[in-house]
Amino acid sequence: MKPFSWIVTALALAVSVGAPAQQKSAADGIAEYRRMLEDGNPAELFEAKGEDLWKTARGPKKATLQRCDLGLGPGVVKGAWVQMPRWFADTQRVQDLESRLLTCMETLQGFDAAEIAKTGFDKGEQATLAALAAWISAESRGQKLALPQAHAEEKRFFELGKRAFFFRGGPMDFSCASCHGEAGKRIRLQDLPDLTKNPGDGIGFAAWPAYRVSSGEMWSMQRRLNDCYRQQRFPYPGFASDVTIALGVYMGVNAQGAKSIAPALKR
Amino acid sequence: MQRKHTLFALAALAAVATTGLVTGCASRPTPADLDAQALAMIKASFRDQGIAKVDRLNQDLGQAACSADKPPSDDVALRVEAEALASIRWPAGGQYIGDWREGEKLAQNGRGMTWTDSSAAPSANGAQCYNCHQIGKQEISFGTIGPSLYNYGKMRGVKDVADPDSAPIVQYTWGKLWNSKAYAACSNMPRFGHARLLDEQQLRHLMALLLDPKSPVNQ
């Protein structure tokens, strides 16, 4: 059964106990709320900003990012997002969008990548990264996830990501799989996609970066994973650390073929 | 800048080299190799932040046994459950039941133990119950990772928590809250007592929420 219809059923049962009969179910109400927000996603503001930042000469070297290679050749942005994370020969690493942007900002613009990685989210050049991620992902909107798995390191990162996904730890014994290992589950009223397989178009990996209405911020996948680990009660994952990139490969490959709606709008 | 970048690349190469995968070497890592590499990667990727220290990555038997896409073998699962059962501390003076009103507040509270929380003391923690369970029927914002606990005590025939007939379910419930792994090795539920997430008094309040016939859960 589709998770959504399942929730409708569950909630209809829950609400029908003593609630006025004419009242819509909570799930219908939430679905209606989400529909009302569809038109006018503030992520658009960040897309515009990101495009501008890509084309503006910045940093110690006063250069633009227009020669940045996101995997499809220098300067090619369209379609790049749905093929990341991937292997990059120049750095000899598997990189996700954010870690790749760090490389470009360092090599092309002369920024200190390690310094940016240490900066708090939404501050300084981290805000730049979030806006760039919004625009770059938007340039692949509607395309299907197609992460390459030809290189041995890409395959190895999938395997490492899978192990990280199921790794239990912390005071509450949570792993990523505790919430995202089964279809049709919720935390409170939030639907939880099953990220061990393709959860469908525009769900899970295919929805980030996203504008978070709760904080009014643009969140990259790196930030999403960071908050997952916070709520998992884990210690702090380094920005663009291998565990975050490996998880990206695992989730992205699992969702292969799903259409990207990033940057999406999220609670 | 150039130097820094070179260092960066060298570090990356070194990381690859230590995992036995120097470019050009075609040998496939075995599953055991990958397990070791994943562990090393995880340890290298996290740092301390506030109360959330990297020692949270040190797994105990049960956490390690339940960290794959398949459940552990039966004998490992039994060992995990036996250890968990032995770890349960039964409440002082046989006092199992507190105030369901306090229990409801704890059940609603999803806070605690993250790197943005300032204290790891039980008094700073919620019990997070509604994140995963339906409990009182008036709260429509509940999760479904765990089973519904609505009518938990009533369905199990608890009419009086002090009645000796109720003792088995009362004790089971305490044990489940203290260390859920005693009854299912890979349970998704946190070990509230064992991991010192909640203290005895807080657990008593949750017991009351679930078992007290006067609790809204059992209406």
Added chain:
Amino acid sequence: MLNRRKMLSHSAQVATLLAGVGLLPRGAQAAYNAPAFEIKTMAELAKSLGGGTPTESKDVALTGPDIAENGAVVPIGVSTTLPGVKKLLLLVEENPSVLSAMFDVTDAVDANFSTRVKMGQSSNVYAVALMADGKVLFAQKEVKVTLGGCGG
């Protein structure tokens, strides 16, 4: 359908809100009407009772969700099909400042505006139309705000 008693109580509430906002006696526009946005509680509003009697009207419409998944962003639309409307207001009863937005209606635009507001808690939300002939018409709806994921 609202019964008569409930309807009257809603009318009284809207009258109270409007009186507090200082809109009923006042017609001036010019600069930003700061006092209108400083109303903090229903009690404060009650102090400055006065003005006309707002009536609930089918010709004023308020669109919004029954349930908001997040109170930080609640999509609300206010509109009316009646000619002669001068202002359209959006009020959230339980907010620290009840008035959220106030639109001047000209012949050049439809009397139909959508925006998004913050709601600290579940509340009645009102669309209020101030008419050229002095009438005050309103529509209301309750919007529930749910607790988000993980409650933390």
Added chain:
Amino acid sequence: MADPMRIRAQVAGDKATVRVLMSHEMETGLRKDAAGKAIPAWYIQEVSAKLNGKSVLTAEWGASVSKNPFLQFSVRGAKLGDKVAVTWKDNKGDTRTDEATVS
């Protein structure tokens, strides 16, 4: 300097539907930062729109309008190629105007 707005103005019959996204914190003044210090209020108070230079809409907002505000309205008589300009002014006196072509 505030970031630009996103304005879309699309013809629908004899009018144009205008959707605006504004980049603004819309801070209420009621929140506290991590150190417990009140974060000062900072929000858009006035919004106006012009069609080909002629005023068509003025609005006054409170701090309870959501962060990065969205506004939708319809301008009567707008045709393809017409210019819709939107201006906001916040409580600090900062202001921004952006323009879009009706399409």
